[in-house]
Amino acid sequence: MSGPQCCSNPPTLNPSSGVGNVEQLGGLNTYVTGPSDSKLSILLFSDVYGYEAPNLRKLADKVAAAGYCVVVPDLLRGDPFVPGGNRSLPEWIKDHGPEKCFEDAKPVVEVLKNKAFSAIGAAGFCFGAKIVVELAKHGLIQAAVLLHPTFVTLDDIKGVKVPISVLGAEIDKFSPPELLRQFDEVLTAKPEVDGFVKVFPKVAHGWTMRYSNDDAEAVKVAEEAHQNLLEWFAKYVK
Numbered sequence: 001m002s003g004p005q006c007c008s009n010p011p012t013l014n015p016s017s018g019v020g021n022v023e024q025l026g027g028l029n030t031y032v033t034g035p036s037d038s039k040l041s042i043l044l045f046s047d048v049y050g051y052e053a054p055n056l057r058k059l060a061d062k063v064a065a066a067g068y069c070v071v072v073p074d075l076l077r078g079d080p081f082v083p084g085g086n087r088s089l090p091e092w093i094k095d096h097g098p099e100k101c102f103e104d105a106k107p108v109v110e111v112l113k114n115k116a117f118s119a120i121g122a123a124g125f126c127f128g129a130k131i132v133v134e135l136a137k138h139g140l141i142q143a144a145v146l147l148h149p150t151f152v153t154l155d156d157i158k159g160v161k162v163p164i165s166v167l168g169a170e171i172d173k174f175s176p177p178e179l180l181r182q183f184d185e186v187l188t189a190k191p192e193v194d195g196f197v198k199v200f201p202k203v204a205h206g207w208t209m210r211y212s213n214d215d216a217e218a219v220k221v222a223e224e225a226h227q228n229l230l231e232w233f234a235k236y237v238k
Helices: 054-064 089-095 098-114 127-137 154-159 177-188 216-236
Strands: 021-025 028-033 040-045 069-073 119-125 143-147 164-171 195-204
Touching (some): 021 098, 028 054, 028 098, 040 127, 069 098, 098 127, 119 216, 127 143, 143 216, 164 216
Parallel strands (some): 040 119
16 A cells, blocks of 8 residues: 555545535544434545545535535544655554554444434545455445555455445555456455445546546546445445
């Protein structure tokens, strides 16, 4: 995960972006948006740049507009990766390993369950996809979406217990099309778990989050993935 693809086009973080509010959930600062009376919740887990990325919050607001209470916890605890900073990505990962982030995510899920949400879905981007797949393996959510995942293995997919959609890029050394095809084969062999795998042509790792709003084609293909995400949750988080 130390290559440039994972860090390309870093966002300009903005703690004031989005129409929601930052609240404490499960001991973490969490961006919360959507109808307060909804009984359906969606968790979004960021890439290495964290929960203040404007495109992530924009998507959270879009998902919220479909009727969900959307929560975006700061699993990085105020320490997103800084390109060119005093730590390389591998050094930064040592402080934010997927196992630790998964443990930090579990109390957030527990809070949502205690709030009597009838169904919970989760989507993760790059680094965040590993946390989602762990939740799916433990049956802690009702549906999962992985977008250009990093660290996700065949064994992870084999262990998934809930419907899962994997949206990948044609140009992605972390989850290349060959690996995604293997994911698809595993899911096809698991009729008890609905699975969907899609490879988006001519796009690179991170395309659903780190696009330029001035690039109409990049926005269009990112929004296609976002629509696929919404369709999956409409099917299974209800």
